Amino acid sequence: MSVPNPYKDFIQRLKLLISKQPDLITTTLSNIFTMRLIGNKTHGDLAEIAIAEFINQYMYDFRSVHVGKDLYRAKPQEEDIKIINEITKVEFPVSLKAYGD
Numbered sequence: 001m002s003v004p005n006p007y008k009d010f011i012q013r014l015k016l017l018i019s020k021q022p023d024l025i026t027t028t029l030s031n032i033f034t035m036r037l038i039g040n041k042t043h044g045d046l047a048e049i050a051i052a053e054f055i056n057q058y059m060y061d062f063r064s065v066h067v068g069k070d071l072y073r074a075k076p077q078e079e080d081i082k083i084i085n086e087i088t089k090v091e092f093p094v095s096l097k098a099y100g101d
Contacts, residue, residue, distance in 0.1 A: 006090040010062060010083055017058060028054050047096055048080040061086050067093075 018025050032047045048066050055064035063084045080096045 006083075006085055006088070006092050007094070010085070010092075013059065013061070021058075024058055025054070051096060052081045055081075055083060 028050055032050050035046050052064040052066040055062050063086055065082045065084070067080065067082050081094050082091055083094055084091045
């Protein structure tokens with residue numbers, strides 16, 4: 001029996017939520033990227049916090065912790081959020097950085 005990939009499981013669940021209620025992610029992302037107009041760097045930190053809180057508020061089987069500030073510039077670990085599956089208790093890091101891609 002193979003063990004499911006926790007990240008892929010999370011992404012499938014996120015896609016399902018977004019397909020059923022696209023306004024939730026649209027509003028969240030709109031708020032994040034509007035901050036780009038206000039400040040040059042504020043949108044990055046806001047994205048990390050907003051996505052972590054989005055998970056906490058709307059994805060009931062998952063919990064998220066913003067670790068970006070704790071790991072700031074720690075090159076071996078550049079994750080921004082840690083996601084915990086509340087059912088399996090599996091934790092995995094996620095980076096929201098795109099580096100221009």
